[in-house]
Amino acid sequence: EGENRSKYSIIIAGRNFGCGSSREHAPAALQIAGVKAVVAQSYARIFYRNAVDGGFLVPLETDEPLHTVIKTGDRVVIDLDEATLEHVPTQKVYRLKPIGDVEAIVRSGGIFEYARRAGMIPSGAEKA
Structure with missing residues (x-):
């Protein structure tokens, strides 16, 4: 156990993250690997619903193409209350789209x- 866990708990992605995954196995596998949140420009709707409904991880959205700015290993800080992501190396703060009840659903376990x-x-x- 633990061999498949990533040392990174946040994935920064582009558009249509999760496209092609029609089952809950995709977000479940990310959770097992240690992922707590994904920040993307958009999601495949079924991936988004499976991630939330199963309580696997928090899918966050932004209009910014953060995957072109933030590199693997860069430290980021997410503030869900303020709906922001700070890229620590540059101290730049990016806006995230409000997530409403999504966090409560994920934190409840689905x-x-x-x-x-x-x-x-x-x-x-x-x-x-």
């Missing part, structure tokens, strides 16, 4: 656990 915690669906303990 859409079903989020709904249970919010009282939208009963938990297994409530069955008579």
